[in-house]
Amino acid sequence: MDKPRCLAISTQGDTLVPVDDDCRPLAPARTWMDTRTGDLIPPLEAQVDSQTWYETTGSRLRPYAAGMTIAWLREHKPDVYAQAARFALVEDFVVERLTGRPMLDFPNASRTLMFDIRLREWSGRLTDVIGVEQERLSPTLPSGAVAGLLSEEAAEALGIKAGIPVALGGHDQTCAAVGAGVVSPGEILLSCGTAWVLLASVDRVLLDGERGRVQTYCHAAPDRWALLTAHAGGNVLAWMRETLYGGDAVTYAEIDADAQRALDEGGPGLLVLPHFYGANSPHWMRQARGVIAGITLGRRREDLALGMLRGVGLEVMRHFATFRDMGAAPDEIRMIGGGAKSRLWAQIIADCTPGVSAGIFESVDEVVAALPISARFAPDPSKASLYEELLVDSVALSAALRPIWEKRQDK
Numbered sequence: 001m002d003k004p005r006c007l008a009i010s011t012q013g014d015t016l017v018p019v020d021d022d023c024r025p026l027a028p029a030r031t032w033m034d035t036r037t038g039d040l041i042p043p044l045e046a047q048v049d050s051q052t053w054y055e056t057t058g059s060r061l062r063p064y065a066a067g068m069t070i071a072w073l074r075e076h077k078p079d080v081y082a083q084a085a086r087f088a089l090v091e092d093f094v095v096e097r098l099t100g101r102p103m104l105d106f107p108n109a110s111r112t113l114m115f116d117i118r119l120r121e122w123s124g125r126l127t128d129v130i131g132v133e134q135e136r137l138s139p140t141l142p143s144g145a146v147a148g149l150l151s152e153e154a155a156e157a158l159g160i161k162a163g164i165p166v167a168l169g170g171h172d173q174t175c176a177a178v179g180a181g182v183v184s185p186g187e188i189l190l191s192c193g194t195a196w197v198l199l200a201s202v203d204r205v206l207l208d209g210e211r212g213r214v215q216t217y218c219h220a221a222p223d224r225w226a227l228l229t230a231h232a233g234g235n236v237l238a239w240m241r242e243t244l245y246g247g248d249a250v251t252y253a254e255i256d257a258d259a260q261r262a263l264d265e266g267g268p269g270l271l272v273l274p275h276f277y278g279a280n281s282p283h284w285m286r287q288a289r290g291v292i293a294g295i296t297l298g299r300r301r302e303d304l305a306l307g308m309l310r311g312v313g314l315e316v317m318r319h320f321a322t323f324r325d326m327g328a329a330p331d332e333i334r335m336i337g338g339g340a341k342s343r344l345w346a347q348i349i350a351d352c353t354p355g356v357s358a359g360i361f362e363s364v365d366e367v368v369a370a371l372p373i374s375a376r377f378a379p380d381p382s383k384a385s386l387y388e389e390l391l392v393d394s395v396a397l398s399a400a401l402r403p404i405w406e407k408r409q410d411k
Contacts, residue, residue, distance in 0.1 A: 004160055007098065007150065010169035011090040013111045016066040018073060018084035023096045027073070027080045032064035035286075037072040044071065047129045051210065056126060058110065058117045058207065058216030058225075067113035067130045074131045084136065091168065092138040098166050099148030104138040105168040106218040107226070115140070117218055117225065118205055143170040143220035170220035173199050173228065180334045183221035188323065188330045190349065192339025196233030196312060198319045199226050200328045208326050213282030227328055229281040229319040232274045233312050234338055236290075239276060240308055244301050256342045259305035263344070270294040270303055271393055272311030273401075282322045283398065287405045293397060309345050314394050317352035317387060346375070351383040352391075 014032035017025045041061045045053070054060050061068070066089055073081040088096070089108050096102040109115040109122070114130055114137070116123045122134045141147065146165045155162035169175050173191060177199050182189040189199040202225050208214050219226040241250060262269075271293040273279075279288035292307065323330050333353060339345050 004164060006165045006167055008144075008167040008169040009091050009094055009098075010172055010175040011094070011108065013089070013108055013171040013173075014064050014066050015090050016069040017088055017093060018080055019086050019088050019093065020083065021085045023086075023088070023093065023102070026083055027077060029090075030069045030072075035063040037068035038063040040068060040071050040075065044129060048126065050212075053113065053126070054207065054212045056116050056123055057113050058205070059113060060212045061113065065111060065113040067126070067132075070132050071130050086136050086138065087132060088138065095147045095166060095168070096138075098150055098154045100151055101148040102138040103145075103147035103168060104140050105143045105145075105170045105220070106140055107143060107170040107174040107220050109138075109140045110217040111171060111215075115218075117216065120218065141168055142222060143168055143174070144222070171217075173197050174218075174220035174226055176336060177201060177226065178220050180336050182334055183219070183224060186329055186331045188320070188328075188333045190316065190333050190335045190340075192233055192335060192337035192345075194233070194235045194238075195230050196316065196339065197228065197230045198316065198323070199228050200323045200330055201226060202328055206326050206328060208322075211282075213284070213322055214326065215281065227323055227326065229322065231280055231312070231315045231319070232276050232290075236274045236276055236308055236312060237339075240304065244304060252338075252342070255305050256309075256344055258302040259309050260344050262300075262302035262306040265302075268294065269310060269390075270299065270307030271390065271397065272307040273394065273398060274308070274311045274315060279398075282319060285398075285402065285405060287408065288398070288401075289405060291397065291401065309342075309348055310390065311394075312339075313345070313348040313352045314387070314391055316349055317391055318395070320353045343375070343377075346377045347380070350377040350379045352387045353379070 015029050017029035018027055019025055044061055050060050059065065070087050086102060088102065089104060091108050092102045092104040106120055110117045114122055114126050121140065122137060127134055145168050147168050148166055150162050150164050150166055152162045176191050177183065177189040180189050182199065182201050184201055185203050187201050191197040201219060201221065205216060205225055206227060207216055215228045217226055217228065237252060237255065241247065241252065241255060245255060273291040275288040276290040278286040320330060333349065335346055335349060
């Protein structure tokens with residue numbers, strides 16, 4: 001096997017850990033799934049209004065962001081906060097361990113609520129409000145920039161040659177977008193994992209006015225930005241397999257086949273809202289819960305399987321429409337991940353949306369031009385009215401249930 005000539009770091013976003021001068025953690029890392037910081041949003045918005053946060057960073061104040069972790073440490077762990085030489089995300093933590101130099105890429109920095117996505121630099125006004133000196137944050141560079149050279153110590157631990165370049169990658173979804181060739185306007189990545197993530201590539205900063213339904217942040221592709229939404233996806237199917245199919249004894253392919261049988265038999269389908277852990281963008285209803293509407297004694301697992309696939313697909317349709325409303329003009333979706341293995345699910349996505357699926361390199365564009373496409377799914381025009389009707393019903397059902405969800409949010 002060829003010896004590596006370079007290392008590049010792609011990481012999950014938003015997780016943060018305070019470290020000392022030797023890059024040793026002073027407290028456990030806090031991941032994006034920890035929502036304890038939510039109580040700090042009102043006092044931060046009292047200092048800088050929510051629209052200014054959004055216009056500067058591309059995101060409204062959300063509990064998952066790394067900047068919220070710093071504010072939480074200042075409030076609840078003042079000793080750790082005071083001792084921290086630096087507040088590190090996953091990437092700059094790993095990069096410093098590899099090279100001795102902390103460096104952070106633009107995409108990860110632009111998710112922290114402290115980074116100006118137009119100027120591509122830390123915002124002094126917002127870091128002051130969060131309560132952190134910029135000297136305690138890592139320097140930032142574009143994705144693909146060389147952060148440093150692999151140290152002797154790190155090379156020995158990895159069993160590879162010292163001195164090779166260590167490059168900045170980016171937030172995992174932006175790197176997945178580059179890998180899928182989603183780097184130009186009009187292209188969308190649909191990353192089908194535990195959660196389903198939609199990422200649209202744009203060549204200018206696009207925001208959603210006062211609605212703020214979508215996060216806008218820096219792309220790993222040069223001089224481009226990304227629009228991001230996320231919702232429950234593969235974990236909904238996993239829940240159904242565990243709850244209704246008896247767990248690992250049944251494969252996802254069998255559930256897929258059940259859904260196909262229900263589709264072939266026709267008849268009115270179930271309407272599923274897949275908000276099993278709340279509804280993120282573009283709804284932003286943390287208190288929302290999953291709904292299966294239309295259950296009767298005559299329903300079978302096959303109907304539930306089809307309803308789940310369609311319910312997740314309708315969320316994609318809703319996010320797709322949001323991108324279009326913002327001016328992203330999407331016309332192509334590239335689907336990757338476990339869910340992309342389901343030809344039925346892929347066809348449902350195509351029918352829900354108006355789009356058709358469409359070592360040394362000099363540029364990202366040169367790389368993506370040669371990427372293979374495993375399969376293409378064109379929309380079935382005869383299904384258009386069905387999914388338009390289902391989306392109208394889904395939106396109406398969400399709106400009707402919102403007062404109930406809000407009343408029960410603490411129960």
